[in-house]
Amino acid sequence: MEDQRVNILADSFRKATSEGLTIEGILLVVFIFSFIALALTLGNYIKKVLSIKRQKAHFIKTVVDLGLKEKEGEILWEYSKKLDRDPYLSLEVKATFEKVIDEYIKENPNFDENMIRDMRRALGFDSIPPFMPLVSTKDIEIFQNGTLLFEGKSYPVALTDKDELYMYWSILEGNPTVKEGQTVKITFLRQEDAVYVFEGEIIETFIDMGRKVIKIPHTFNLVRNQRRKDIRIKAELPVNIKLIDENGNIVSFEALTENISTSGFKFCLSKADEEFVQKLSINQEIETYIKISEETINVKGIIRNIQNRDSKICFGVEFKEIDKKDEAFLGQFIQDKQMELMKKYKQMQKG
Structure with a gap:
């Protein structure tokens, strides 16, 4: 034509x-x-x-097939487009979903909070597993303990309530002279994850059950200070460990990893395995052969910590030398495992 x-x-x-x-x-x-x-x-x-x-x-x-309503799908489509995001990402990625909903809330002050909670629940975004980092302060669990930093002093606090706009932190001890309009900093440790820090302006203060409560708006500006250099996931992988004992003999034994990252792993031995347990010590160099699917990677490592548990001894290993190709392969395995765990977690959340 x-x-x-x-x-x-x-x-x-x-x-x-x-x-x-x-x-x-x-x-x-x-x-x-x-x-x-x-x-x-x-x-x-x-x-x-x-x-x-x-x-x-x-x-x-x-959207309807996933259990949402047409109206909810219309919201995700419209506000994804406004943010120049792929609407399908709002169904799969929590960070995208929260950004889209935040934009919707800003333009619709009379939003239906129950509808948004139902949308999160249907998509499996109503909570985050420990192996995934927090997206915004909306993801902080109720009763999370933390520390309020104000005028050079620290006060223990706990998150006692939250909604789509605000979070409510109760001051557990002390009486800081905080008031509306002031900016405070709160830091907290999320188990199996990292230490988080955020700042917020106090919108309101009030007394509830004898404790001062501060009302702060939600924010995406969470500073995450991970205690480990790399993401660590739980995974039982066969590992062969070799070392040279004090007599110069090569000792070799099999174990299973408890968790792993691109910078190291943890394995445990039964206390009954005294022959091997006694030959391992902090700062000892070892050679490891870790089997991942059909591949085996060979990595030299150093034992950095030893934990004594009820019936076993656990050893934290830091990689000393790892081939770039093996590191990339391990990183991809960890990423795939994360996605797999996330899908299972979302399925469990949906019941």
Whole structure:
């Protein structure tokens, strides 16, 4: 169709020039050219509109299949587009979902809080497993303990309530002279994850059950100070460990990893395995062969810590030398494992 329009324009131009240039001929060519350009532009616009309409219809169907309502799908589609995000990411990635909902809340002060909670629950975003970092302060669990930092002093606090806009921290000890409009800092440790820090302006203070409570708006500006250099996941992987004992003999034994990261792993031995337990000590160098799927990676390591548990002894190993290729392979394994665990977690959340 476009080729035909171009041919019409070319024929008109040849006709006009073959008869000699005239004002009428030039105007005719300009008119036809403008008409074809407008038709092409309008045609492309219509195609784009129809394509977006089909995409949206497919998205809404996907949303309904996941247990959400059409209205909720409309919200995710509209505000994802406003943020220039792929709407499908709001169904799979909690961070994207929270950003989209935050934008919706800002433009709709009379939002339905129960609807948003239902959306989180349907998508499995109502809580975060320990191996995933927090996205915003909305993800902090109720009764999370922390420390309020104010005017050079620290006070123990606990999160006692939260909604879509605010969080409510109760001061457990002391009586800081905090008031509306002041900015405070709160830090807390999330088990199996990291230490988090955020700042917020106090919107209100009040007394509840004899304790001062401060009301602070939610924020995405969470500073995460991970205690470990890399993400560590729980995984039982066969590992062969070799070392040279004090007599110069090579000792080799099998174990299972308890957790692993790209910078090290932990393994445990039964206290009954005295033959091997007694040969391991802090700062001792070992050679390890870790089996991951069908691959085996060979890594040199150093024992950095030893934990005495009820019936076993656990050893924390830091990698001393790891090949870049093996490190990349291990990193991909950890990432895949995280996604797998996240999917299982979301399925469990949905019941």
